[in-house]
Amino acid sequence: MDTSRASAKGKTILIVEDDILPAMALRDELDGAGYHVLDLTGRHHEAIRAAQDHKPDLALVNIELHGHDDGIALAVELKELGIPSLFISGQTTRARSAQTAAIASLPKPYSPIEMVNVVAYLLGRLNKDQSLSCPAGLEIFGPALDEATPQLA
Amino acid sequence: MAARTSTHTEEAALSLTLAVVASSPGPLLLLDGEFNIVAASASFSRAFEVDAKAAIGQQLSSLGAGEWAIPQLRSLLAATISGGAEIEAYEVDLKRTGQGTRRLVVHAQKLDYLDLENRRLLMAVSDVTDTRADAKIKDDALRQNLVLLQEVRHRVANSLQIIASVLLQNARKTQSEETRGHLRDAHHRVMSVAALERQLAGSGDGAVPLTAYFGSLCDSIAASMIGDAKQISLSVAGPGGVVDARVAVSLGLIVTELVINALKHAFPEGRPGTIVVACDFRHANWSLSVSDDGVGMPKDPALIHTGLGTSIVEALARQLLATVEIGRAHPGTRVVIAHTPIALVKTDVEREGKTPAIARPAA
Numbered sequence: 093m094d095t096s097r098a099s100a101k102g103k104t105i106l107i108v109e110d111d112i113l114p115a116m117a118l119r120d121e122l123d124g125a126g127y128h129v130l131d132l133t134g135r136h137h138e139a140i141r142a143a144q145d146h147k148p149d150l151a152l153v154n155i156e157l158h159g160h161d162d163g164i165a166l167a168v169e170l171k172e173l174g175i176p177s178l179f180i181s182g183q184t185t186r187a188r189s190a191q192t193a194a195i196a197s198l199p200k201p202y203s204p205i206e207m208v209n210v211v212a213y214l215l216g217r218l219n220k221d222q223s224l225s226c227p228a229g230l231e232i233f234g235p236a237l238d239e240a241t242p243q244l245a
Numbered sequence: 246m247a248a249r250t251s252t253h254t255e256e257a258a259l260s261l262t263l264a265v266v267a268s269s270p271g272p273l274l275l276l277d278g279e280f281n282i283v284a285a286s287a288s289f290s291r292a293f294e295v296d297a298k299a300a301i302g303q304q305l306s307s308l309g310a311g312e313w314a315i316p317q318l319r320s321l322l323a324a325t326i327s328g329g330a331e332i333e334a335y336e337v338d339l340k341r342t343g344q345g346t347r348r349l350v351v352h353a354q355k356l357d358y359l360d361l362e363n364r365r366l367l368m369a370v371s372d373v374t375d376t377r378a379d380a381k382i383k384d385d386a387l388r389q390n391l392v393l394l395q396e397v398r399h400r401v402a403n404s405l406q407i408i409a410s411v412l413l414q415n416a417r418k419t420q421s422e423e424t425r426g427h428l429r430d431a432h433h434r435v436m437s438v439a440a441l442e443r444q445l446a447g448s449g450d451g452a453v454p455l456t457a458y459f460g461s462l463c464d465s466i467a468a469s470m471i472g473d474a475k476q477i478s479l480s481v482a483g484p485g486g487v488v489d490a491r492v493a494v495s496l497g498l499i500v501t502e503l504v505i506n507a508l509k510h511a512f513p514e515g516r517p518g519t520i521v522v523a524c525d526f527r528h529a530n531w532s533l534s535v536s537d538d539g540v541g542m543p544k545d546p547a548l549i550h551t552g553l554g555t556s557i558v559e560a561l562a563r564q565l566l567a568t569v570e571i572g573r574a575h576p577g578t579r580v581v582i583a584h585t586p587i588a589l590v591k592t593d594v595e596r597e598g599k600t601p602a603i604a605r606p607a608a
Contacts, residue, residue, distance in 0.1 A: 111403065117410030120417055182402040184446065199446070201405040201439035203432070204413055205469040228464035229443065 100126030103215055106148040108166060109180065110134025110158040114204075118152065121204035122211060136161040143173050150214060152207075153194065155181040167193040176240040178214060180207075184231075191233035195240050198230050217241065267297070271369055278326055278364035280305045280319070292372060293339075312341045318351065325353045326366050336373075348374045398446055405439040429469075430505060434557075436465050437501040441494055453493035456485035459500055459522050466501065470508050476517035479504065486526025495561045496524075496533060502558050503535035503580050511539025511577060518577070530585045531567075538577040558582075 109115040155163035167177040179187040179197040187197040272289035290297040306314035324330040332353040416428035567584040
């Protein structure tokens, strides 16, 4: 646990989920693991504002958002801002069909505890660190992940 | 004399032909080489509201209000009469003003008979509008059902997500270490049911491959309960098998309990070790075991803690008509849940008339 806290330091996470209870559980679990979690939101425009203001390292995006907001469209916009997204959704087929918009997909139901490992793994991969093993149930979108990994200067 | 007889024979033959066409149960037209109507069946008349007698000698294309002047039909008939093709089943829409479109299936064939000069074409027509409409309704209903099933699956996943989250939140906010432990255990039990839902979403037919399901469960529990420092390995072994969802849920809950127990009691003070979940569900006599190589159970039976976990395991085993055996693994502990129908003659459960849970053999 100590090593994970060290690697979590300084990393910011944006959660875009309009189901408030799972969102809170996620936030608290990630916060407990040492990540800085931005204010919870389920709205597209709030998420974009938060992304522009705080430049999170990773966004956890539910595909199904309130009203007409669409998680996939949001992920595309976040990608343009240089922020990689992880789809968290019950709709795995929709997630898979949008695999250029996000770097991976974790289907519901997941345990917030599992999410801590997933976030650690993805942030590691984005930093070209392959030391952690891929958590079970996480579906990686290879090409998108490669694209999001910053090249060494 | 001979000439008159042959004319009479000819007339008789022609009249027979026309009678055959006229009485055809399905709509039928006899056409000549220029697509004039030689004969039309009564059924054609009824189906397409055309006067059969008045039609004779008319061009097919001038029937009714000209709705039969369909270019593709004409080219196909032309190909047929020239011997180049035989229309097996050509689908065409008949558009009648003020009437609604009918979907037709047309069969056309050049008649091979003694007169080589006067070519004849037989054209049979089936109105399939209603059949097609019914098929479409069925297709739509099927598709609708699949969409609804997806929605239900989705809602179940969301519901489980909420419940799992709430339990974890409760655990966080609780001061009492003991209560926190109970709530986290409850979270794990919910996740064991949730993991099944994830598994089913992938499979599609309600059959659960146990090795994959237990593997997913163990990963979930390990992620939460085995920290970085602890050197405990948790793995799944055995031939496995495939069971239906109801049985899988019970087995998953049993595995969750036994694994959590082992993690809590078998390896005190950072002792390293191994926990193995093994199962064989290929036949009617099935078994499931969770073994560890830890400190083993206390020698004094009075010290063995019987909490909620134990009663859950016993209750589920009873429901599955299985026995629970706890034994020493030298070192460590081994718990075996076994279903052996031969051994279960005249048990209380059977007297109640319940039927045993049947495991499907592995595919």
